């Protein structure tokens with residue numbers, strides 16, 4: 060049964076709901092990539108390595124924000140990269156979106172969710188470093204396929220316009236995007 064799951068930053072000021080979550084309305088994934096790691100450090104969290112970060116990838120209209128708009132902030136590693144949304148009150152990473160709102164996509168950090176059982180098991184893992192140092196992915200095709208299916212549906216139905224993270228009229232992010240330079244990003248984490 061799909062269920063609504065409350066979500067908050069760690070101090071509780073920024074809060075909302077992940078609507079009708081179940082293993083079919085999104086993809087439960089994990090990522091070990093250096094950008095996800097650096098994003099945690101940038102907002103004030105410890106480097107999660109060697110653990111991954113957990114993300115539930117779902118449709119933009121599955122996210123509702125109920126309070127703490129003042130604390131909603133966003134940055135990006137570069138002018139064209141993923142938008143990484145966080146709560147500035149306590150430095151909690153919250154969401155990822157693409158820059159084009161029409162993609163209708165949002166990734167929700169699973170640590171913000173009151174409960175992750177309804178998300179189902181982790182279906183895919185990105186950027187696993189093998190013993191020989193090479194990086195591999197598990198379930199990547201499935202993740203990408205499910206994401207594109209969802210993007211197509213949200214374009215078709217127009218549900219992308221219901222994202223609380225983009226202005227409906229201007230289609231711009233609801234907060235100014237801080238662009239973090241490559242040099243700043245490199246200083247955030249040590250490579251393995």
Ligand SMILES: [Zn+2]
Pocket residue numbers: 068069070071072073130146147148149150151
């Ligand atoms: Zn907070």
Ligand SMILES: [Zn+2]
Pocket residue numbers: 090091092093094095096185
């Ligand atoms: Zn990543």
